[in-house]
Amino acid sequence: MARRSAPEVNAGSMADIAFLLLIFFLVTTTIETDSGLNRKLPPIEDVVDPPIIKEKNILPVVINKNNQLLVEEELVELKDLRSVAMDFLDNGGGKGEDACDFCRGKRSPSSSDNPEKAIISLKNDRETAYKVYISVQNELVAAYNELRNREFSRLYPSMQMNFIEAQKIYDDPRTSIDRKLDLKPKLSIVKGMFPMKLSEAEPSKTS
Amino acid sequence: MSKFKKKKGGDLPAISTASLPDIVFMLLFFFMVATVMRDSTLMVVNVLPTADQIQKLDKKDRVMYIYAGKPSSRYTDKYGTGARIQLNDKFATVEEVGAFVLAERAAKRQELQNVLTTSLKVDGQTKMGLVSDIKQELRKVQALKINYTTRIGDYTQNLN
Numbered sequence: 001m002a003r004r005s006a007p008e009v010n011a012g013s014m015a016d017i018a019f020l021l022l023i024f025f026l027v028t029t030t031i032e033t034d035s036g037l038n039r040k041l042p043p044i045e046d047v048v049d050p051p052i053i054k055e056k057n058i059l060p061v062v063i064n065k066n067n068q069l070l071v072e073e074e075l076v077e078l079k080d081l082r083s084v085a086m087d088f089l090d091n092g093g094g095k096g097e098d099a100c101d102f103c104r105g106k107r108s109p110s111s112s113d114n115p116e117k118a119i120i121s122l123k124n125d126r127e128t129a130y131k132v133y134i135s136v137q138n139e140l141v142a143a144y145n146e147l148r149n150r151e152f153s154r155l156y157p158s159m160q161m162n163f164i165e166a167q168k169i170y171d172d173p174r175t176s177i178d179r180k181l182d183l184k185p186k187l188s189i190v191k192g193m194f195p196m197k198l199s200e201a202e203p204s205k206t207s
Numbered sequence: 208m209s210k211f212k213k214k215k216g217g218d219l220p221a222i223s224t225a226s227l228p229d230i231v232f233m234l235l236f237f238f239m240v241a242t243v244m245r246d247s248t249l250m251v252v253n254v255l256p257t258a259d260q261i262q263k264l265d266k267k268d269r270v271m272y273i274y275a276g277k278p279s280s281r282y283t284d285k286y287g288t289g290a291r292i293q294l295n296d297k298f299a300t301v302e303e304v305g306a307f308v309l310a311e312r313a314a315k316r317q318e319l320q321n322v323l324t325t326s327l328k329v330d331g332q333t334k335m336g337l338v339s340d341i342k343q344e345l346r347k348v349q350a351l352k353i354n355y356t357t358r359i360g361d362y363t364q365n366l367n
Contacts, residue, residue: 011228018231025238034264036326036356044346063335078366126336130329131256133338134355135362138258145260171263202339 037137042199056110057117059088063136065127078135085143087111089118089194102151102193115147115194123201144196152190163190247296251276256331257360264354265324271311273304275337276330290333292341301337304344312350324352331365 061081062070069076071084092103094113103114112118120140124133145164152163159166169175170183253276264270274293278286292299294307312320325345329338345353 015224015228015231018228018235022231022235022238025235025242029238029242034267034356035261035359036264036354037258037260038262038324039353039355041342041346041351041353043349043351078362124335124339126334126339128335129331130333130335130338131331131365133335134256134258134331134357135365137355138260138357138362141260167262 037134037141039137053117053119054113056093057112057119059085059112059118059120061085061120061122061136061140063122063124063128063132065125067129067132069136078132078139081136081139082143082146085120085140086147088120089115089143090147091118102154116192119197119199121199121201140198141196144194147194148190151193152186155190156186159186163187247272247293249274249293250279250282250296250298251291251293252279252330252332253328254331255328255356255358257362257364258355258357259359259361261357261359262354264326264356265322268315269319269322270324270326270354271308272326272328273307273341274328275333275341277332290330290337292337301340301344304341305348308345308348308350322352323350324354325350326354326356328356 060070060072064070069078069081071081076084087105088111089105090103091105091108091111092100092114093105093107093109093111094100094117098113098117100114100116105111122136122140149162149164152159152161152166161169166183166187170180170187175183251274253274275290276293277283277288277290278298286298292301292304294303299307308325312323315323327338327341342353345351
């Protein structure tokens, strides 16, 4: 007697099994957040001789316990912070060897000499809400990024990209080494033009 | 010999569900690929603030996580509503942060020990006092690379 062909396996329940697995993964999935603001903390060391910094080169930003923002002792709305910070960094009021040839600011003598000397000093209260602090950090980083974008596009128009995009390509592990070597000096030049000098004071205690 | 009887005309033919498994499998694979299993269960409320000037976090094996926020609703009976720090699977005090970082660092491979980033996943409502204390502890153990982990979005979403 001829061999009978094997009977076909019923695949009708495959959809059920797949659904079961699907629902399991749907329930267990949490899309992880894996991005944020990178910061570097200053190391603890005793500064014996703190460098003397002119007051006009410091932009004091204070967040008080009611989450209000004080820039140079004046109440500022969060939405204006970016432009205030950019005006300060881009001021370029220095003369002689402090002069800044790429700044497009007002060159007011009472504001920062050049971006290299300009320091933003951030001070918060222990009662400040974290989300307000993050918003302020975000805006200050945005001010630096916007200026760096401007300079990057001005210096390297042939790249057809801005600083953020270039940095992203540089950080991407899939980028080839040749391209990284090409980008690295350009990025560091622009970073050097607007170094991120964000100093954070110890938070004040609310009395 | 015909296996199938010809249907009498007139009836609407049933919609074929033969491709249903394919569709389901497609979805299944998407979720399987997108899933990241959490290694610790969250015991704190963790609504991260939003920011848009963000950079991507490093690879997962180079990151250690510190959570902070109010204890979630089922822990409030025991731990109250004051913001707390969570390390791995348990609540911790500020003093324990340093030891945690050192332990995490020692558990990593030699070549990674100097490039570790600390990801701070802090609830938006937390007071800065706690965050500053954590930062101070991190400075003490030389874990200086930190990342304020945030959701992607405009900063104005933080203000309401």
